[in-house]
Amino acid sequence: MSAEAVGRHMPAIITLDDLAAMISADTHGRRYETSPEGVLSVVPPPDSEHAVIATRLMLWLGLAGWPAEQLMQAAGIRISGPDGDGGRIPDLTVWSRPQQHAVWLAVTDLLLVIEIMSRGSEATDRVIKVDEYAAAGIPQYWTVARDPAQTVTLHSLELAGRYERAAQMPLAWLLQTSPGDHLPPV
Template sequence: MSAEAVGRHMPTVITLDDLTAMMAEDEHHRYEISPDQVLSVMPPAGYMHAIIATRLTGWLLAAGIPADRIAQTVGLRIPGAAGSTGGRIPDLVVWNKAQADGVWLPVTDVLLVVEIISPGSEATDTVAKPAEYAGAGIPQYWTIGQDSAQTVTMYRHEGDHYLPRATMPLAWVLNADPAEHDLH
């Protein structure tokens, strides 16, 4: 089916319910929408992407962060200007308390969002998402590259944007205490 044919069937404004329905019908893609209504369609994560997320989750669990405060690939409602709402699916989220069940969770209790940068997602993960997450007031944002060092760049929320706090290989992070990163 051509992009033109798909476009004829798309609603003029895509809601989070629309995204949920799209994902239920298409297990081969992940759908997100910015608060400005920019639709992103991504293939599922690859093996290395999944291993990085699993290693980071294991580190958090081993440090005593309860499992009900850590989630991989869960939807977040991202508030935007003029009452608009986007939906992003970070690779890992850490909350300060357990959340109620749902597909699109609020950002109010989020401590950290992690995005593992995949080929093709660099601009979204390093420009668009940090601006949206900072605008939502999420205290910390980390990106992890899929380079040989699996470079982690940690950002801290300052004012209305993020400032880089540290950059190091994932192996260094996994040998540190998560308490050093205000995750408890």
């Protein structure tokens, strides 16, 4: 099906309910996200390297005492902006307490968002989501590059409501530290 044919069937404004329906209908595992301004992103399904990185980080957090109920992979979060609500699906999230069951979670109790970059998401993860997640008040935002070192960049929210790059290190080095060195205690 061509982009033109798909465009004829798309609503003028994509709601979070529309986005959830698109995700549910996709049989290829793609992720659909929208910015608060309504910009639609379609990301291919993660590959095995992506899955291993997410698993290593989740195990690292779990072994350090974070309860499974406060760690989520690919959970939808609601990002509110002046133009409306967007929906993002970070690779890994860490919460201050367990969340209610919902398709799109509020960011109120969200402590950390981790995005593992893919070829199709690098610009969005490095630029757009930095501003969106900071504006949403998420205290920590980390990205994991797909370079040979799997470089992790840690961003911390400052009082001015913007992220400051707090540290940058290879994933293997991060995994030798304690999550408590970077996050509030469990």
